[in-house]
Amino acid sequence: MRAHLHTGWRHIPAEARGMAAALGNFDGVHLGHAHLVHLLHAARPDLGLAVVTFEPHPRELFRPQDPPFRLTLPEERLAALSALGVRHVFQIPFDAAFSAMSAERFVTDVLHEGLGLRHLGCGADFVFGHRRGGNVTFLADRAEELGIGLTAVPPLTDASGPYSSTRIRRLLQDGYPERAAEELGRAWSIRGVVQHGDKRGRLLGFPTANVPLGRHLEPARGVYAVTVRLADGRAWPGVANIGRRPTIDDGQESRLEVHLLDFDGDLYGQTLSVGLHTLLREERRFAGLDALKAQIAEDAATARAYLDTLSRTGT
Structure with missing residues (x-):
């Protein structure tokens, strides 16, 4: 089943509220991302599974002079997340105004009031808000106050270290698509x-x-x-x-x-x-x-x- 795409965080229909949502950019939707999604679902199997992500990738806004670097654009990312069992993808426009939003407002206005989320999942190194002012400790404190659960997931690793989009980009640039596929799962x-x-x-x-x-x-x-x-x-x-x-x-x-x-x-x-x-x-x-x-x-x-x-x- 294809996930339903919401291109914003306002005016979310009632059937898409009350989800357990993983937070992040999800560029590539690699095995580390799949690990996060699976553990989130295991923590709250009673809730619908969702993802909160951003478009464009923040790096595209802050460093527009860089060469193209994306592993997955929105359509491919949506397909990969759908394959993981995600039912709703909240794709938030990442523009100058959104980048200036404080960590506090992101949790209260977007995650709590806008999306009505009941449980969150993220990597242990997740940062957010203006000038990266929020981290997992901040998120855990504010989520608890708002009655939202949180699952912070350590990175999935192998002998070479944590799975990451950066590592996969390097494999592709060096000419090793087979090894990139092992880390993507496809x-x-x-x-x-x-x-x-x-x-x-x-x-x-x-x-x-x-x-x-x-x-x-x-x-x-x-x-x-x-x-x-x-x-x-x-x-x-x-x-x-x-x-x-x-x-x-x-x-x-x-x-x-x-x-x-x-x-x-x-x-x-x-x-x-x-x-x-x-x-x-x-x-x-x-x-x-x-x-x-x-x-x-x-x-x-x-x-x-x-x-x-x-x-x-x-x-």
């Missing part, structure tokens, strides 16, 4: 609307769907074996290039171009979710279009073999 995906390109792939015999990276993190440049989820829900094997196409382009803009294996159809204007499985090779320049065409054919064959193996083993 393949990392880029979701976007197919745009018209220069039709170069079609001329080379491998038509591609062009999906802008937008605000997504740019992973390591190169060719990947991927699974593409279409707008109608079908999953399709493919091979994708992420980079600046040094052989045929001016190298000014990175893009995602995905070729769906054995697919015949028009994808323009559709929203695709492209899940990265493994980096087949790094981006490089070829001597000419014939060499590039031969390499693309080899990449497609390699991707097909890799994805066939994944399908057979169920991984």
